[in-house]
Each structure stands twice: as structure tokens, then as C-alpha cells.
Amino acid sequence: MSTETAADILEIAQRRLMTQPFSALLSAAIVEVGASRCALRVPIRDVLKQQHGFVHGGVISYAADNALTIAGFLAMDRAVVTSEFKVNYVRPAIGEAIIARAECVHAGKSQAVCRCEVYVVTGGAEKLCAVAQGTIALLSGPEVPVN
Template sequence: MSEMLAFGEQVLASQPFSVLMGARLTVWTPEQTELVIPVRDDLKQQYGFLHGGVVSYAADNAMAFAGGAAFGQGVVTQEFKINYVRPAVGEALVARATAKAVGRRQAVCRCEVYVVQNGEEKLCALAQGTIAPVDRGPM
């Protein structure tokens, strides 16, 4: 495991909400971030789909890690937009994010969110957001 990924896992473990979600950082490089959330019954809505807030969280946090990798420091999300393209039904959620445009004060990041169902990934959401560095030490 890379030093960067190990550090990212420590950061994720320090976020109580991420712990509640059961999120795991499986890839964290300057080129890509991958965040995985196991699907549990207590994360579903009334129709049996993974709640949109969980899908949104996955995209938001994956983009924040992508922005953090680009800036090399702590970051916050300034804004983001998400399009849900299919209900998330399966065993796990996988959010993959990259920083697409990085300036001094913000990075525009994109994220594709997949649900894994019977070993097959299916796109369930697309997101784009603006991530900004904060002067509060390392990510």
C-alpha cells in the first residue's frame, strides 16, 4: 500500500460520518480516487434503492479526496452537482473521481458512481464539483 493511500485511509477514518457509512478508500493517487461503500439495508430508502444521500456522499467525498491530492493539502467542497442515472441496487457503491482543472484557489473535479451488482459495475450517478484548499494543515 502506498504512503499516500495509507494517509488517506487515516483521514477517512477520522471522519465520523465516513465511518458511519462504512466507506473505504481503495485508490488514492494524484490521478484518481476510488471510494467504496458496502450496501447495507440501513442505507436504503423505502423502495429498496440505496438512498440518494449515500450516493451523493460518495461522490462528494471522492471528489474532495481528488482535490486534496491535486492541492496536496486539506480541502473543502465549495459546490457540486449530481445526476442520478439509475437506482443503486447491488452489493457495493464505487465512486471514482479525478481533478480535471486545478488552479491556485479551486479544482474542478468529476466523479462517476457505480453500483456493483452480481460482480458487474453499473453507472448510477455522475457528479461535478468545485473543491477549494483550506489553511488548516494537511488533508
């Protein structure tokens, strides 16, 4: 990826994200990328809330998981999957959107450790609503597509 610009990488990452039907269903968008970091945004709609009016924890977990994996992919520049991750919810997400910001902490030959903070956006202000950390593993084998 060293020859691509940040705009190129953002476009490639967004296009790959939209190959996931669930990401398209949630209207998720990658809004920022760097060498080993990214930010993923999900607009909050009523269908994404649980019975108390907060964003469902599964939606927050989805955002953290995908941001972690994208950060790992950007750091390793190879096909990857989430091996494991943990999320801590720190406040209810009530607002207009959630943004998951992830970065790679360490990338080795076969896995990367990444961390993520998920914010809820209200009136342009961001408040932390969850933190996550995960291990992103290299996906290999003959069944793995190159692109």
C-alpha cells in the first residue's frame, strides 16, 4: 500500500467494507484511514436501538470489530480476520452517530494487536461510549482471494 495516497486507501477500504452486506445494512462508512489506523462511522437510526433507546451493544461491537480489523489490515497489508476481541461499554450511546477509531498497537508476522475507542456523536461533540481491543490474524490458504 506504500504507493497509494490516503484518498486511494480510503476509497479501497470503503469499497471493501461495502462488500459486507451487514455493513451496507448499517450504512457504515470509513471516514478516515492512516498507515495503521482508521475511523468507521455508523449513523444512528431507530432500528439500531435497544428497548431503552440506546444504540444496541451489538451495533457498537460491530463498529469496534470492523475498525479493529481494518486497522490490522492496514498495518499488515494482507487479508486478515478478527481472531478475538473484547469490548467494554462505558456509557449509553444516544446521539446521531457512532465513530469507532482504531489503531494497530503491534503487528507481527501473523497477527496484529489493535485497540479501538467508540464515540457517540451528538451535535458535533463526541463522548466515549466503549473501548475495545482485539487480535487480528492473517488469513491464509488456497481459498483466500488475493484481492
